[in-house]
Amino acid sequence: MRVLCFTIALAFLPGTLAAAERPDWAFPPPGVTGAPRPPETGELKRVPGSTRTYTQSQIDSFNDPPDWFPDEHPPTPTIVAHGKGPQVRACVSCHLSTGMGHPENSRLAGAPSGYIVRQLADFASGARKGAANMLTFSRAMTADEMKTAADYFAALPVKRWTRVIEADTVPKTYFLGTRRMPLPAGGTEPIGSRVIEIPESPERVEQRDPKSGFVAYAPPGSLAKGQFLVASGGDGKTTACTICHGLALNGLGEVPDLAGGGCCGTAKCGSSKKIAVISSGSSIPHSPLLSL
Numbered sequence: 001m002r003v004l005c006f007t008i009a010l011a012f013l014p015g016t017l018a019a020a021e022r023p024d025w026a027f028p029p030p031g032v033t034g035a036p037r038p039p040e041t042g043e044l045k046r047v048p049g050s051t052r053t054y055t056q057s058q059i060d061s062f063n064d065p066p067d068w069f070p071d072e073h074p075p076t077p078t079i080v081a082h083g084k085g086p087q088v089r090a091c092v093s094c095h096l097s098t099g100m101g102h103p104e105n106s107r108l109a110g111a112p113s114g115y116i117v118r119q120l121a122d123f124a125s126g127a128r129k130g131a132a133n134m135l136t137f138s139r140a141m142t143a144d145e146m147k148t149a150a151d152y153f154a155a156l157p158v159k160r161w162t163r164v165i166e167a168d169t170v171p172k173t174y175f176l177g178t179r180r181m182p183l184p185a186g187g188t189e190p191i192g193s194r195v196i197e198i199p200e201s202p203e204r205v206e207q208r209d210p211k212s213g214f215v216a217y218a219p220p221g222s223l224a225k226g227q228f229l230v231a232s233g234g235d236g237k238t239t240a241c242t243i244c245h246g247l248a249l250n251g252l253g254e255v256p257d258l259a260g261g262g263c264c265g266t267a268k269c270g271s272s273k274k275i276a277v278i279s280s281g282s283s284i285p286h287s288p289l290l291s292l
């Protein structure tokens, strides 16, 4: 049930998506690319529960990112663990070995393999717009590499990763590269009609710790409103999401699961679907999300 809530929070947004066609809070501001890095000190970093140590440069490596818990995931295919030279970064460097990802990218764990392959193909053909990185990586991947990566992520279980808290007031945040972080100086501000999704631990997320999740603050009433909309279509406003995505939002066939996706990731991927669904040969225009 809690997993269901993660998606529900996204659906609270009457007006916001319709007005902007995409929710600004789910995307880093235009022009932002990567986080500026402090100079390497050589200090060996650790995360709780792992016996491994890495320097910050190793943690930030494009093709050889850390594997903090090698015994806790299936063998990782080369394209997933290391990418392919300068053209394709290791998928796990952003989506993590658990596939649960960060709010600035998206969850891949448990998504249908066919769905993942289709997204990569749609990024590569330009049918799906999105983060520049994904467009570049997908264009450099072979069909076999897409399938291999998709099978890896599809087989991973969805974990509890995002805690939703309804609140009028939220921590002040800023973007460190593409990542929303709490302002180190602290302070709070009104939430307005945004979802503010930040790391449980800013330090651990910077270390790509696949066990440190996120908190999503949503305006009071969001969960109930979202649940109504998801389950019933909100009194004729749209089609109940559960009809296609499954009663528990766990997916139906190749229609992807939505539960547990995190608020920003789900909103981001959902808002690109108007184009993607049509382009992927399906006759279902994904307008429901856009007209919430």
Ligand code: HEC
Pocket: 079, 080, 083, 088, 089, 090, 091, 092, 093, 094, 095, 104, 105, 106, 107, 108, 116, 117, 119, 120, 129, 130, 131, 133, 134, 137, 149, 150, 268, 269, 272
């Ligand atoms: C530099 C970070 C980064 C790396 C590395 C990366 N991705 Fe992504 N990925 C993203 C971002 C950001 C998005 C969200 C794109 C959007 O919709 O704007 C994304 C989205 C996706 C999606 C769409 C998910 C959905 O729910 O629709 C798939 C599939 C995907 N990535 C697969 C991969 C695979 C496979 C690899 C490795 C070959 C990979 N990514 C490597 C950042 C990354």
Ligand code: HEC
Pocket: 011, 111, 115, 118, 229, 230, 238, 239, 240, 241, 242, 243, 244, 245, 254, 255, 256, 257, 258, 261, 265, 266, 267, 269, 270, 271, 273, 276, 277, 280, 282, 284, 286, 288, 289, 292
């Ligand atoms: C008529 C069927 C249908 C309905 C109703 C529907 N969807 Fe979808 N949805 C799809 C299909 C099909 C895809 C996959 C599109 C593709 O392959 O590119 C999808 C994809 C998505 C995605 C991207 C998946 C991801 O991993 O992030 C999101 C988000 C989403 N839907 C949200 C919703 C929400 C929220 C609702 C209800 C307000 C809804 N959908 C109602 C068919 C539907």
